[in-house]
Amino acid sequence: MKSWDERIDDVWAEAAGDEVGDDTIAHIDALAAERGPDDGRAEFERAGARDSAGRPDEAVALYRRALALGLDEDHRSQCVIQLASSLRNLGEFDEALDVIRAEAARAPDGPYRDAVATVHALILASAGRPAQGLSVALLALVPHLPRYHRSMTAYAREIAESDT
Template sequence: MKTWDERIEEVWDAAAGTLVDDEVIVRIDAIAAERGTADARAEFERAGARDSAGRPDEAIPLYRRALEIGLDAEHEPQAIIQLASSLRNVGATDEAVALLAKAHQDAADSPYRDAIAAFYALALASSGAPRHGLSVALLALVPHLPRYHRSVTAYAREIVERDT
């Protein structure tokens, strides 16, 4: 018999590369219901299904609830990224920026640090601070460069200083 996680993953795998529709939401909701609405991971999966179906207004309260209940170290950064992305998509860019700024500050050792930086850069650009967003993106890119770490870091910091 498959575990709860395996069944959730199976739904997401089947939906990969396609638009998420009501059927995916129904399938995720059925599996999530096994854990109830007091389970952070179940709420996270329900939020993700709605988010993937282009329903950010329905996803946002579910992401908030999942974070309030408390997610594990693997799913918490995903929920923050996805909540902030949904907030940005509905025009709540200031809240998205604030959420991602904190996550970015706290993400030094996280495997999601670059993903957080990418969504932080997008939120900054949407909020009217594209230069700051560019700086965040460049600084996230620096560790992946074969050379030029010092110069790209200096240029990225210079760009953001012009906005302040």
């Protein structure tokens, strides 16, 4: 018999490339129910299903509950990123920035640092600060460049100032 994680992965694999809707939510909710109402990972998966279905207003409360209940480090980072993204989608830019900046400060060298930077850049762009968003994106790319770190960092910082 497959593990709970494997069955969750199967639901997401089945939904890949398709529009996520009520069927995916129902499958995720059924699996989450196996773990009970006080399981952070189950709440995270429920939130993700709603988020993927374009229901960020429903996802936000579940992401917050998942974080309050506790998650392993990997899923905690994913949850914070997805929460910030959902807040952005709802137009809650200040809160989204607070959430994503806290994550960037908490794990500046974590495995999700580029995802954090990407969401940070999107939030800034959506909040009407596209040059600052571009700067964040460029600064995230700098470590991946074979050369030009100093100059590209300086340019990215210079661009950010054009929104002020």
